[in-house]
Each structure stands twice: as C-alpha cells, then as structure tokens.
Amino acid sequence: MKPEFDIVVIGGGSGGLVVAAGGAALGARVALVEKHRLGGDCLWYGCVPSKTLIKSARVAHEMRNAHRWALTSRDPAPDIARVMEHVRDVIAQIEPNDSPERFRGLGVDVVFGDGHFVSPHAFEVDGRRLTAKTFVIATGSRPAVPPVPGLDGVPYLTNETLFDLREQVPSLVVVGGGPIGAELAQAFRRLGSEVTIVDMASRLLPKEDPDVAAVVQAQLADEGVRFRFDASLARAAGQRGDITLAVKGTDGREEALRTSHLLIAAGRKLNLEGLSLDAAGVAMHEGRIVVDDRLRTSQSHIYVVGDAAGGYQFTHLAEHHAGVVLRHAIFRLRWTRPSPVLPWCTFTDPELARVGLSETEAKARNIAHRTYRFPFADIDRARTEGETGGFAKILTDAGGRILGGAIVGPHAGELIAELALAVAEGLRAKDLSAVIHSYPTLASISRRAADQRLKEGLTPAAKAWIKRIFRLQGA
Ligand SMILES: Cc1cc2nc3c(=O)[nH]c(=O)nc-3n(C[C@H](O)[C@H](O)[C@H](O)COP(=O)(O)OP(=O)(O)OC[C@H]3O[C@@H](n4cnc5c(N)ncnc54)[C@H](O)[C@@H]3O)c2cc1C
Numbered sequence: 031m032k033p034e035f036d037i038v039v040i041g042g043g044s045g046g047l048v049v050a051a052g053g054a055a056l057g058a059r060v061a062l063v064e065k066h067r068l069g070g071d072c073l074w075y076g077c078v079p080s081k082t083l084i085k086s087a088r089v090a091h092e093m094r095n096a097h098r099w100a101l102t103s104r105d106p107a108p109d110i111a112r113v114m115e116h117v118r119d120v121i122a123q124i125e126p127n128d129s130p131e132r133f134r135g136l137g138v139d140v141v142f143g144d145g146h147f148v149s150p151h152a153f154e155v156d157g158r159r160l161t162a163k164t165f166v167i168a169t170g171s172r173p174a175v176p177p178v179p180g181l182d183g184v185p186y187l188t189n190e191t192l193f194d195l196r197e198q199v200p201s202l203v204v205v206g207g208g209p210i211g212a213e214l215a216q217a218f219r220r221l222g223s224e225v226t227i228v229d230m231a232s233r234l235l236p237k238e239d240p241d242v243a244a245v246v247q248a249q250l251a252d253e254g255v256r257f258r259f260d261a262s263l264a265r266a267a268g269q270r271g272d273i274t275l276a277v278k279g280t281d282g283r284e285e286a287l288r289t290s291h292l293l294i295a296a297g298r299k300l301n302l303e304g305l306s307l308d309a310a311g312v313a314m315h316e317g318r319i320v321v322d323d324r325l326r327t328s329q330s331h332i333y334v335v336g337d338a339a340g341g342y343q344f345t346h347l348a349e350h351h352a353g354v355v356l357r358h359a360i361f362r363l364r365w366t367r368p369s370p371v372l373p374w375c376t377f378t379d380p381e382l383a384r385v386g387l388s389e390t391e392a393k394a395r396n397i398a399h400r401t402y403r404f405p406f407a408d409i410d411r412a413r414t415e416g417e418t419g420g421f422a423k424i425l426t427d428a429g430g431r432i433l434g435g436a437i438v439g440p441h442a443g444e445l446i447a448e449l450a451l452a453v454a455e456g457l458r459a460k461d462l463s464a465v466i467h468s469y470p471t472l473a474s475i476s477r478r479a480a481d482q483r484l485k486e487g488l489t490p491a492a493k494a495w496i497k498r499i500f501r502l503q504g505a
Pocket residue numbers: 040041042043044045046063064065066067068069070071072073075076077078080081143144145168169170171189210301303304305335336337338343344345346347348377
C-alpha cells in the first residue's frame with residue numbers, strides 16, 4: 031500500500047521544523063508530530079531565552095562599570111521578574127516563525143500528541159496511523175539530573191524551569207561548568223546573585239583548550255563567581271529559598287553550601303523513550319540510536335537529526351542535519367554527509383568560539399601542527415571598545431593550511447565564521463593574510479593571527495636574501 035506521507039517528522043524543534051518546512055516547500059507531503067509545542071529547546075528553554083538573559087546581564091554589568099567608558103556608573107537594581115518578562119517578550123517575537131498556523135499554511139500536517147512506532151513504516155499518534163517513505167526522529171534532549179541523595183525533594187532548577195523564575199535570586203549554586211552552566215552563572219552574577227559553580231572537572235569549560243577556557247574562567251572569577259572544582263554534589267536538602275548542599279571533593283573532603291537557588295546544568299539526556307524504536311527495528315547501543323555517517327539508523331529510511339543523534343548539541347547542527355536529510359529524502363542524494371566543519375560558541379563575556387581541530391585534539395592525536403596567536407590587546411578596535419581581553423589562535427599544518435582556530439574575546443561567535451570558512455575551504459594562512467579587512471574592526475584579528483605565520487616564514491636566511499636582491503640597508 032502506498033504510504034500516506036513522503037516524510038513524517040517526529041519532534042518540532044530546530045531540526046524537525048527545518049525538515050518539515052523544507053520538505054513541504056520542495057513538494058513533499060509532510061506530517062510533523064510534536065508532543066508539546068513547536069519550537070523546541072532553542073526557542074523555549076535554550077538559545078533564545080539564555081541569550082536574551084545574557085544581554086540584560088551584560089547591560090547591567092556595563093551600567094555598573096560605565097566609568098570604564100568615562101560615564102557615570104549606576105546600580106541597575108536588576109529585578110528578575112522584569113528581566114524574565116523581557117525574556118518572554120523576545121520568545122513571543124520569534125514564536126510565530128515556529129507556530130502550527132505557519133506550518134499548516136506551508137502544507138504540513140501538524141499532529142500534536144505522544145506517538146510511537148508500530149512498525150518500521152508506521153508511527154501511531156492517539157490512534158492515528160501515519161505511514162511514510164521516510165521518518166525523521168528529531169526529538170531533541172532534556173537536562174540530565176544526577177542521582178544525588180535528597181535532590182528529588184529539593185526544588186532545583188534546570189534550563190526548563192529557570193526562565194519561569196519571578197523572584198529575586200540572592201544566591202545560586204550551578205552544578206556544571208560547561209557552556210550552559212558558565213553562561214547562566216555569569217548572567218546571574220551580573221544580575222546580582224552570589225554564584226558558585228560546582229564541577230567534577232578541575233577547570234571551567236573542560237572541553238575547550240585550557241588557554242582559551244582560562245580567559246573565561248579568570249573573567250568570571252574577577253566578577254565574583256566562586257568555583258568548587260574537582261567536586262560533585264553529594265547530598266541536597268531544603269526548600270525554595272533555603273537549600274543546603276553537601277559538596278564532595280575528589281580528595282574525599284565534604285563542604286556544606288547554603289544557597290537560595292540551585293541550578294542543575296550537568297549534561298543532557300536524549301529524548302528517545304516511548305518511541306518504541308524496537309518496533310521500528312531501529313538498533314540501539316548504550317541508550318543511543320546507532321547512526322551512520324549520513325544520519326541513517328539501522329533502518330535506512332529512518333533518520334535521526336539534532337540532539338537526538340547523540341553527537342554535538344547545537345541548533346545550527348540540527349538545522350544542518352535537516353538539510354542533509356532533505357537531500358537524501360527528496361533528491362535521493364544518498365552520498366551527502368554532514369559537514370565535518372562545525373563552529374560553536376559559548377556566549378559568556380568574553381565569548382569563546384572555536385572551529386575545526388583544537389590544540390588539545392591535535393596533541394592527543396599526534397597531528398603535526400603549528401599554532402599562531404594574536405591578542406585583542408593589539409587590535410585597535412578592541413581598545414576603542416575597551417575590550418582587550420582574550421586572543422585568537424589558528425592551527426595550521428606544516429604547509430600553512432588552516433586546520434582549526436579558537437577565538438576568546440569580544441564577539442568571538444561572529445568572528446569565528448571567517449575561520450570556519452577558511453577550514454571548510456581548506457584555505458591557507460596566507461589566504462587570510464591576503465584578504466583586506468576593514469579598519470578598525472575586531473575581525474582583523476584573524477588576519478593578524480594568520481600574519482604571524484608569514485612573519486615566522488621569514489627566516490634570517492630569507493631576510494638576508496631579500497636584502498641583497500633589493501639592496502635594502504636595514505639591520
Ligand atoms: C540553556 C541552553 C542554551 C543553549 N544555547 C545554544 C546556543 O546558544 N546555540 C546553539 O546552537 N545551541 C544552543 N543550545 C542547544 C540547542 O537548544 C539544541 O541543540 C537544539 O534545540 C536541538 O534541536 P533539536 O531539533 O535536536 O531538538 P529540540 O529543538 O529540543 O526539539 C525537540 C522537539 O521534540 C519534541 N519531542 C520530544 N519527544 C517527543 C516525542 N516522543 N514525540 C513528539 N515530539 C517529541 C520536543 O517537545 C521538542 O519540541 C542550548 C541549549 C540549552 C539547554
């Protein structure tokens with residue numbers, strides 16, 4: 031029997047929405063199943079609210095420090111209820127893009143409900159059986175909560191509840207010093223909370239190179255964020271406004287922390303339960319879907335995109351996955367793979383962005399490389415902005431091909447795009463050096479880092495040769 035749909039998408043977040051809209055635009059008959067509301071983590075509990083909160087926190091920080099720009103510093107007296115209402119407003123501005131009305135208008139059959147596979151070719155939602163040539167699992171992830179004694183009885187926050195806060199937050203313990211924990215810790219500190227980050231690692235942002243992460247850690251420490259590294263949450267007790275935590279160090283020592291609020295940002299769990307993947311014949315391994323390098327599960331007509339695929343968790347990656355699946359499902363370009371070049375940014379202040387090979391990876395994998403750094407302190411625009419902390423670094427192979435880069439400093443998330451293009455296109459440092467960058471811009475830092483390689487290339491012998499040929503008189 032002919033399937034009812036070309037594509038059934040399960041999960042209406044960043045990845046699922048792009049598959050659904052793209053599929054419908056290309057003429058496919060598409061059903062989109064969502065168990066809660068369209069928009070996913072990014073819109074409701076992730077990128078959009080966190081970046082809005084970070085902006086308010088940044089304005090508060092700059093008001094307090096206005097003297098640095100020769101103005102009068104002021105206490106912004108942050109009111110969490112007002113800030114969170116502002117966060118809601120920004121979500122409401124973006125929400126119509128992801129609304130069921132918009133998707134129905136595009137011709138997508140939007141089905142709300144909690145469904146499951148009944149066979150490899152059928153997904154059932156509230157008694158309705160959806161059959162399709164292609165299925166796309168795009169169910170995302172949720173916060174993982176560690177099994178800590180007493181935690182169940184404590185009103186802890188996660189990214190799913192944090193933005194509902196309407197009361198002041200005198201103190202906040204953040205469990206997890208990864209990107210989510212670091213961004214939110216700094217934001218709450220700037221909004222007036224006493225903040226402590228607890229992490230099992232021995233430093234902040236442990237997945238980033240130590241030298242770039244250290245710049246962010248130093249800034250947070252300077253702003254008064256406290257750290258308990260090499261430590262984990264051992265017990266929790268109390269109620270909202272008065273929570274007592276036992277934090278245990280790797281040395282076995284325990285410390286009691288009292289806090290009004292507790293945020294768990296200690297990793298993510300994939301939303302795969304309840305889908306009856308076994309009925310679909312989709313193979314699993316250690317709680318993850320077995321997925322090939324083209325996003326296909328063990329059933330080649332069932333794809334998995336975004337967080338649910340079990341790799342890096344970013345909105346731009348979920349959207350990129352969606353594009354790959356559309357090429358497979360509609361144009362039958364089955365050889366298309368996701369790009370291996372993935373930039374990302376942690377939106378602390380300073381921002382930390384990276385792409386391609388990191389120095390840590392290069393060393394661990396014994397990849398021959400050279401590293402070139404340039405500090406924001408020597409970029410004129412960084413001086414005029416009063417934001418001179420941080421640096422850019424570029425990794426090249428012996429021939430100067432750019433393998434990766436990291437930028438920690440102002441607007442690093444924007445600046446990394448040039449390095450992403452360089453890595454994706456296999457450009458060399460000299461190619462970046464040859465590009466004219468407007469003056470005065472922060473973007474010129476990538477060129478200046480690349481210039482370091484040119485300078486290095488000028489050996490004393492080469493310099494002597496140039497002097498002789500061109501009859502120069504310098505030292
Ligand atoms: C605090 C925070 C900040 C972040 N900041 C950034 C950032 O700045 N930049 C960035 O790139 N990424 C950021 N991320 C990550 C980003 O939000 C995710 O990577 C992205 O949303 C993943 O998209 P997705 O389509 O895989 O899942 P989602 O967008 O989460 O969508 C999954 C959808 O599936 C639905 N669903 C779940 N189970 C079922 C089911 N059984 N049936 C039907 N529907 C189901 C869910 O309700 C949801 O709507 C952040 C995440 C967090 C938590």
